[in-house]
Amino acid sequence: LRSFLSWASKTYQVPSLQSVVEAVPTAELKPLGSGKEVVQTDEDDMGMTYAELQVFGKLRKIYKSGPVSMFERLLTIWEHLTPVQIAEKVKHFFRMYSTNRHKMTVLTPSYHAEVYGNDDNRYDLRPFVYNVNWNFQFKRID
Numbered sequence: 001l002r003s004f005l006s007w008a009s010k011t012y013q014v015p016s017l018q019s020v021v022e023a024v025p026t027a028e029l030k031p032l033g034s035g036k037e038v039v040q041t042d043e044d045d046m047g048m049t050y051a052e053l054q055v056f057g058k059l060r061k062i063y064k065s066g067p068v069s070m071f072e073r074l075l076t077i078w079e080h081l082t083p084v085q086i087a088e089k090v091k092h093f094f095r096m097y098s099t100n101r102h103k104m105t106v107l108t109p110s111y112h113a114e115v116y117g118n119d120d121n122r123y124d125l126r127p128f129v130y131n132v133n134w135n136f137q138f139k140r141i142d
Helices: 002-011 015-022 042-046 050-062 067-077 083-104 135-141
Strands: none
Touching: 002 015, 042 050, 050 067, 050 083, 067 083, 067 135, 083 135
């Protein structure tokens, strides 16, 4: 979307689109500062950058990584960070993921006793309630 907006801004000479691209992502829940600056950003609230979140999302959804396998993959991807820093980021991601996973269900969550069902979530059999401590996995990372 950002690439498209930048292209459209230049191609159709609409500078306001470029200001959308350059805007700091925020939920806008806190008032602007005295100089009209943004005092609340999504990245600060989440405790991770959008670039990090993109990597976490791909590893979680596409590669079906749990805490340990994600940590192991990130050791080779994020060579600029120490293993301790990577462990902290992975643990933070999975705590936030498990705290908010239930919000990703479209319909009221239901119990699936079989692999088939009659609702739109029938192919999404991932749990929607997690233990936020991830005791076993976090001990393996440490």
